[in-house]
Structures are given as structure tokens and as C-alpha cells.
Amino acid sequence: xxxxxxxxxxxxxxxxxxxxxxxxxxxxxxxxxxxxxxxxxxxxxxxxxxxxxxxxxxxxxxxxxxxxxxxxxxxxxxxxxxxxxxxxxxxxxxxxxxxxxxxxxxxxxxxxxxxxxxxxxxxxxxxxxxxxxxxxxxxxxxxxxxxxxxxxxxxxxxxxxxxxxxxxxxxxxxxxxxxxxxxxxxxxxxxxxxxxxxxxxxxxxxxxxxxxxxxxxxxxxxxxxxxxxxxxxxxxxxxxxxxxxxxxxxxxxxxxxxxxxxxxxxxxxxxxxxxxxxxxxxxxxxxxxxxxxxxxxxxxxxxxxxxxxxxxxxxxxxxxxxxxxxxx
Ligand code: AHN
Ligand code: ZN
Numbered sequence: 001x002x003x004x005x006x007x008x009x010x011x012x013x014x015x016x017x018x019x020x021x022x023x024x025x026x027x028x029x030x031x032x033x034x035x036x037x038x039x040x041x042x043x044x045x046x047x048x049x050x051x052x053x054x055x056x057x058x059x060x061x062x063x064x065x066x067x068x069x070x071x072x073x074x075x076x077x078x079x080x081x082x083x084x085x086x087x088x089x090x091x092x093x094x095x096x097x098x099x100x101x102x103x104x105x106x107x108x109x110x111x112x113x114x115x116x117x118x119x120x121x122x123x124x125x126x127x128x129x130x131x132x133x134x135x136x137x138x139x140x141x142x143x144x145x146x147x148x149x150x151x152x153x154x155x156x157x158x159x160x161x162x163x164x165x166x167x168x169x170x171x172x173x174x175x176x177x178x179x180x181x182x183x184x185x186x187x188x189x190x191x192x193x194x195x196x197x198x199x200x201x202x203x204x205x206x207x208x209x210x211x212x213x214x215x216x217x218x219x220x221x222x223x224x225x226x227x228x229x230x231x232x233x234x235x236x237x238x239x240x241x242x243x244x245x246x247x248x249x250x251x252x253x254x255x256x257x258x259x260x261x262x263x264x265x266x267x268x269x270x271x272x273x274x275x276x277x278x279x280x281x282x283x284x285x286x287x288x289x290x291x292x293x294x295x296x297x298x299x300x301x302x303x304x305x306x307x308x309x310x311x312x313x314x315x316x317x318x319x320x321x322x323x324x325x326x327x328x
Pocket of ligand 1: 150182183190193218265266267
């Protein structure tokens with residue numbers, strides 16, 4: 001008799017578990033498993049703080065490798081990561097540029113819960129371009145840029161995210177990687193860009209390092225920025241791409257994260273996908289109306305703090321924090 005009661009008990013538990021599972025599948029419905037009616041609540045993200053982190057970088061001046069501003073900014077970023085993250089690693093190396101110049105370079109990696117095998121990686125480049133070669137004024141084209149949008153904006157958003165993650169720990173492990181020497185490239189020589197990410201992908205900061213997926217930020221600070229489906233991301237990390245864009249849509253940011261195809265860009269994520277084998281998306285501002293494919297200030301002297309919009313920084317930061325806090 002006791003045995004009969006026990007078996008009945010087990011069967012009823014199994015049946016109720018099955019019912020719960022069916023119900024969840026029904027709620028998800030059809031092919032687009034993520035479109036839910038309930039809007040999400042955006043996590044705390046302080047846009048003023050993010051803006052401040054962007055300005056702190058541009059205040060050093062252009063962060064061109066082999067310069068004092070570059071060295072000072074590396075020390076600043078390392079100290080900020082140490083303040084917010086559980087561990088920080090500075091990965092120093094010498095890169096060889098397309099023109100043979102040896103560049104003293106440094107990738108910086110801040111980690112939350114480094115022992116957790118379930119983790120994701122967030123990245124941005126922290127160096128700035130030595131030449132404003134897309135500037136309409138020829139006299140400017142050999143000058144170095146502030147890179148407020150191209151470089152500092154992504155790092156600023158990630159530092160504010162790190163500050164928020166330190167206040168409210170996520171369930172998963174998170175690595176924040178600031179790649180160096182992304183922007184010392186030459187047009188037409190695709191592997192001359194992303195030297196820091198090429199190095200990290202071949203020599204990750206921990207042996208056997210892996211992450212479930214990654215998100216790269218590039219030029220996430222312009223007013224009215226639009227992020228579309230960059231095509232290398234679509235090839236290597238399609239499900240992450242649609243997942244992030246769905247979360248943005250549910251937060252009400254569908255006008256910024258636009259679910260439309262854009263062009264492929266050989267950015268840092270290309271090497272993380274093809275060499276490190278981590279599916280990584282690129283959240284990058286492309287613009288078909290400027291003639292360069294990028295925002296109007298791209299690789300010009302106008303890429304400075306006056307053209308950074310706190311609202312864009314906030315949309316990106318809140319979306320990514322929402323992605324992270326919804327992981328189990
Ligand atoms: C290429 O033009 C091949 N890569 C550009 C990636 C980039 C430069 N992102 C920001 N600056
Ligand atoms: Zn650039």
C-alpha cells in the first residue's frame with residue numbers, strides 16, 4: 001500500500017512538471033520564441049556616469065599607442081576595472097603595424113566570478129586612431145583623433161555596466177575586455193585592423209578560456225545612432241543577434257536597435273569568432289548616408305566629446321544589462 005501511494009505521488013509530480021513545461025512553450029508560441037507582450041523593466045544604468053567615463057578617456061587626449069596619453073589611459077582603465085571587477089589582467093604585448101611600426105600594446109580584462117564556467121564576454125577597443133584620414137579638411141588628415149565615439153563610447157558604457165554589475169551581481173560570470181590597437185589599420189589591408197583582438201584570440205587571458213557568447217560595442221555614442229544586423233555577426237552569432245535585438249525591442253528601443261540587415265565589418269569580433277571560436281556580435285553604428293558607411297564624425301576631428309549623446313549610451317547599457325540579468 002505504501003508503495004502504491006509513493007508511485008502515485010511520483011506520477012502526479014511528473015504530470016504537473018509536464019504541464020508547466022507545455023504551458024511555457026505555449027506562451028512562447030510560434031517561430032519567434034521571444035516576442036512576449038510584457039514589456040521588460042530596464043535595469044539601473046546611470047547615463048551621466050557613462051558619459052563621465054567617456055570624457056575621462058578623451059581628457060587624456062588621443063590614446064595612440066606609443067604615446068604618454070595611451071600609457072596614462074591604460075593605467076586609468078586598469079584602476080577602474082580593479083575597482084569594479086573581481087579580477088583584472090593587463091595583457092601586454094608588442095604589435096607590428098601594417099607599416100612595420102612596433103607598438104607597445106595592452107589588452108585589459110576585468111572579470112566577474114572568474115571561476116564560473118557559465119560566462120559571457122563584453123568588449124570594446126580603447127585605443128584611438130592616429131589619423132583623421134576621413135576628415136574633409138586635408139590639413140587635419142594626419143592629426144590624431146579624440147575617438148570619443150570610436151573607442152571611448154564603448155569603453156564608457158562597459159565601465160558603467162561594470163559599476164552596476166559590482167552593485168548587483170549577475171548569476172553568470174562576465175568578462176570585460178578592452179582591446180588595444182584596433183584602429184591603427186590601413187584601408188584595403190583588412191588584417192591591419194584589430195591587432196589587440198587578434199592577439200587575445202590567439203592568447204586568451206586564461207588557458208582554455210571559453211564564453212557562451214560575446215558582445216562587442218563600437219561607436220555607441222552618437223545622437224540618433226542606429227544599430228542594424230552587421231553581417232559577420234549574422235553569420236557567426238545569429239541567435240545572439242536576434243536575442244539582443246528582441247530584448248531592446250521589448251525595452252522600447254526598437255528605433256535604435258533596428259532589425260534590418262547592414263553591411264559586414266571586419267571588426268574585433270571577426271577574430272574572436274574565427275580564431276577564439278566564441279560567437280560574438282558587433283553592436284556598431286553604420287550609416288548609409290555619409291559616404292563612409294559610418295557616422296559622419298568617423299575618423300574625423302569631429303569625433304570628440306561634443307558629439308556624444310548620453311541617451312544613446314543609456315539605451316545600449318540598459319539593453320546589455322537586461323540581457324545579462326536575464327541569463328540563468
Ligand atoms: C575596417 O574598416 C576594415 N574596419 C574598421 C573597423 C573600425 C574602425 N571600427 C572603428 N574604427
Ligand atoms: Zn576607427
